Amino acid sequence: AQSVAQPEDQVNVAEGNPLTVKCTYSVSGNPYLFWYVQYPNRGLQFLLKYITGDNLVKGSYGFEAEFNKSQTSFHLKKPSALVSDSALYFCAVRDKSGATNKLIFGTGTLLAVQP
């Protein structure tokens, strides 16, 4: 079965410091990977995706993610965190086992950026 894991329930970082939110995946074949962000009482906002090509993917709001096939990881990164980045972050993989464009989500990581 395909899955993603987010090993950290919460990540704390000081404003201005680099941040990393971790994600590992278990997929047969080449994965389609996504990061979404959720602010309180809001839906999910698409940040970035990896389908194929360069292992470093750039997305919205200065975020980027590095795809590492040997480590089956897709960690989300940002060089300098902002207080406004504080939110819930979800990693997801597209389920390729059927005809649906279905996403399988991790359990989420709460990012807290302290001023």
Place this chain on the structure above:
Amino acid sequence: ETGVTQSPTHLIKTRGQQVTLRCSSQSGHNTVSWYQQALGQGPQFIFQYYREEENGRGNFPPRFSGLQFPNYSSELNVNALELDDSALYLCASSLKFSAGGSYEQYFGPGTRLTVT
């Protein structure tokens, strides 16, 4: 903000009742997916609609049903509500076949359902 809208924003129902949630897709998108997000968890796939037909279903009982209309908007219906149905229900629209195989889904703000 995406072009996906959902109504209502919040809803309180009693156990055993029925509920209908609505979703309008982003312009140009032909596929709608519904997800359930329980408190403290990631979204779980309920089902997907394409060309007004169910195109795949997650591990949810038949009392969860849906519709897609010719304008690609959609409804999620839940019968015989249970306390565990309390959750945020998210609608997402996408293109089933998109150039470059992008496959990203765009989510609405969700409907918060509370079952008492």
